[in-house]
Amino acid sequence: MPTYELSVILRQMTRPEIVSTLKRTAETILNNGGIIRKLENLGTRELPHKMSEHGMVHRHGSYFLVQFDSATHLIEDFNEEFGRDVDIVRSSIFKTQNPEFIRCTLHEELLPPAYRKEVIEMMKLAQRKAKPKYRQQSGLDYYPFQK
Amino acid sequence: MFQTIIKPINIAVQTKITNTLACVQCVQYHRKPRWFPVAKSKMFRIPERPKKNIDEYNELQRLHKNYNTQVRLVRKFIMNDVRQKQEISSADHVIVTPEEQVADMQRCAELNNAWNASIAENRKQRLEKARAQKHREILARLELKIRQDEIARKAAEEAVRLEKSLAKTFILKHNLDEAIEYALANPSDYNFCINLDGEILHGRTSTNNEKDSAVTAAN
Numbered sequence: 001m002p003t004y005e006l007s008v009i010l011r012q013m014t015r016p017e018i019v020s021t022l023k024r025t026a027e028t029i030l031n032n033g034g035i036i037r038k039l040e041n042l043g044t045r046e047l048p049h050k051m052s053e054h055g056m057v058h059r060h061g062s063y064f065l066v067q068f069d070s071a072t073h074l075i076e077d078f079n080e081e082f083g084r085d086v087d088i089v090r091s092s093i094f095k096t097q098n099p100e101f102i103r104c105t106l107h108e109e110l111l112p113p114a115y116r117k118e119v120i121e122m123m124k125l126a127q128r129k130a131k132p133k134y135r136q137q138s139g140l141d142y143y144p145f146q147k
Numbered sequence: 148m149f150q151t152i153i154k155p156i157n158i159a160v161q162t163k164i165t166n167t168l169a170c171v172q173c174v175q176y177h178r179k180p181r182w183f184p185v186a187k188s189k190m191f192r193i194p195e196r197p198k199k200n201i202d203e204y205n206e207l208q209r210l211h212k213n214y215n216t217q218v219r220l221v222r223k224f225i226m227n228d229v230r231q232k233q234e235i236s237s238a239d240h241v242i243v244t245p246e247e248q249v250a251d252m253q254r255c256a257e258l259n260n261a262w263n264a265s266i267a268e269n270r271k272q273r274l275e276k277a278r279a280q281k282h283r284e285i286l287a288r289l290e291l292k293i294r295q296d297e298i299a300r301k302a303a304e305e306a307v308r309l310e311k312s313l314a315k316t317f318i319l320k321h322n323l324d325e326a327i328e329y330a331l332a333n334p335s336d337y338n339f340c341i342n343l344d345g346e347i348l349h350g351r352t353s354t355n356n357e358k359d360s361a362v363t364a365a366n
Contacts, residue, residue: 015331022327026318036318041330042337064330 001069002095003037008082009061009090011053012044018062021087026066028081034070047089054086061089067096 006029010021026036042063051058070078075093082091113119134145243251318326338351 018331019324019327022330023323026323026327027320030320030323036323036326037313037316039318039326039330041334043334 001035001071003067003069004075005094005096006066006068006078006082007092007094008064008066008088009047009051010064011056011058011087011089012060012062013087017087021085022064024085025082025088028078029066029068029070032070032074032077034068034074036066036068038065038067040065040067051089053089058089 006025008025010018013021022039026039029036042065044060044062047059047061051061078093079091082088085091108116134143336350339347339349341347
């Protein structure tokens with residue numbers, strides 16, 4: 001079973017109502033053979049814009065994050081179930097991905113251009129592609145390629 | 148229409164230029180395009196047959212026949228000559244007896260057998276070499292497969308171990324209420340910013356916190 005992340009915005013409610021809504025949401029997952037790994041509260045705050053849902057206009061919402069494992073074919077059912085819930089303003093399910101390992105290269109990027117590896121390679125390439133040039137120290141006292 | 152068209156200069160221009168240049172005309176060359184049909188006026192015109200001079204024609208015929216006869220004679224003469232020379236010389240063919248033929252055949256067969264033997268030897272060596280190479284490759288692949296399987300097995304074991312350790316923190320029906328209470332009591336915030344000193348400041352302190360906290364307090 002892959003791990004998913006359910007991000008929900010609940011409408012502005014009293015604490016017991018929030019608890020019951022969360023319980024309902026979590027039980028939907030658990031009753032379908034899912035496993036809840038984590039449940040996080042991301043706070044209650046103003047929505048980025050007013051949202052109309054189930055015939056109501058919402059300006060504030062409570063953000064919650066539920067990390068769960070579930071069968072892939074159930075995601076559509078969950079989406080439909082949470083879409084019908086009148087207390088949920090918005091919900092979306094994402095597949096969690098392992099965070100990509102990124103090596104910090106800031107100290108290399110802050111070097112002067114002449115010391116940067118990519119610049120050095122670029123200069124080498126330019127030298128390789130450069131056209132042959134007449135060398136002034138060739139000993140001739142005239143320019144032999146004058147047209 | 149499709150022949151040379153002589154277009155007089157525009158009258159407005161003509162009036163402007165001097166009298167000496169008034170006779171200048173722009174000549175535009177046109178040729179009838181290849182795909183144009185025969186002009187209607189030329190459609191039923193029968194071109195007149197060129198008249199030829201009978202005497203001249205007879206003379207040309209005579210010279211032509213004369214020339215052909217002479218060339219034919221020369222050719223036959225040369226052919227006869229060559230044929231006679233071929234009959235008396237043995238320059239281009241060797242007369243061999245049946246014994247000589249058999250001996251030659253024998254020699255060719257021996258040479259051929261020797262060549263075949265050497266090629267067979269080479270082939271045998273090459274195939275043996277290839278077989279050994281293939282054997283080494285297969286062994287290397289088998290070893291690689293074993294190593295990869297081992298790595299995969301270790302990774303799977305590690306994943307199972309990790310999941311087992313995480314399984315203690317899974318939220319199930321019996322501890323769902325506690326988890327919800329805990330989450331509501333401890334809101335988390337992933338927002339952060341870094342100041343110029345490289346200090347990480349967690350939480351959304353830069354936003355209008357008073358408003359948010361007022362909302363939270365209301366609940």
